[in-house]
Amino acid sequence: MAEVIDVSVVLSPSTATWGSEPVPVIERVSSIEAGDGFNLSRLALGVHTGTHIDAPSHLIDGAASVESLPLEALIGPVLVVDARNVAEEIDAELVERELSEGCERVLFATRSSELWDEVGFRSDFVGISPQAASLLVERGARLVGIDYLSVGELDTHRELLSHGVVLLEGLDLRGIEAGRYRLICLPLRIVGADGAPTRAVLTAL
Numbered sequence: 001m002a003e004v005i006d007v008s009v010v011l012s013p014s015t016a017t018w019g020s021e022p023v024p025v026i027e028r029v030s031s032i033e034a035g036d037g038f039n040l041s042r043l044a045l046g047v048h049t050g051t052h053i054d055a056p057s058h059l060i061d062g063a064a065s066v067e068s069l070p071l072e073a074l075i076g077p078v079l080v081v082d083a084r085n086v087a088e089e090i091d092a093e094l095v096e097r098e099l100s101e102g103c104e105r106v107l108f109a110t111r112s113s114e115l116w117d118e119v120g121f122r123s124d125f126v127g128i129s130p131q132a133a134s135l136l137v138e139r140g141a142r143l144v145g146i147d148y149l150s151v152g153e154l155d156t157h158r159e160l161l162s163h164g165v166v167l168l169e170g171l172d173l174r175g176i177e178a179g180r181y182r183l184i185c186l187p188l189r190i191v192g193a194d195g196a197p198t199r200a201v202l203t204a205l
């Protein structure tokens with residue numbers, strides 16, 4: 001059987017969340033121990049919690065929301081780029097060097113994957129510069145992913161989302177070697193939402 005590599009983070013009340021994002025709540029509303037016939041839990045969380053996607057409506061009012069994202073962008077060949085020696089920001093030079101024309105999906109593995117081991121939100125993650133984002137659009141990217149909780153500043157988000165690029169954030173890419181894989185990413189189909197939690201896995205091409 002082909003190996004399936006999970007690149008999602010676990011969701012729990014201690015999962016680090018962005019400053020303004022609520023902490024995940026997972027609570028039992030029925031429990032066998034308390035005499036109910038079954039266990040049943042309720043989940044409350046921000047839609048940008050853990051491994052998640054950003055829809056265009058996250059930054060552009062009235063733009064496409066999660067339920068209408070094209071599944072073709074979310075499933076298919078993907079290039080994992082090793083950007084672990086980048087200190088602060090993935091720049092256009094790196095994109096120029098690593099990405100060939102027509103590369104539709106790319107994930108940047110950075111030092112930020114290690115931040116998942118820290119307690120609480122960390123702002124010293126590696127993002128993508130707006131210039132690098134423009135080049136990604138030019139090269140034909142349909143999905144751009146990164147470890148930790150954000151692809152970068154608002155201009156980076158806007159550049160990518162305004163061109164219909166799906167953003168996959170909050171990956172854990174520790175131990176994933178650079179190269180080509182197949183990505184399967186299926187965010188929850190929440191009507192009108194600007195983002196959605198997702199499971200994301202890699203398999204051999």
Ligand SMILES: [Zn+2]
Pocket residue numbers: 048052053054149150169195
């Ligand atoms: Zn997000």
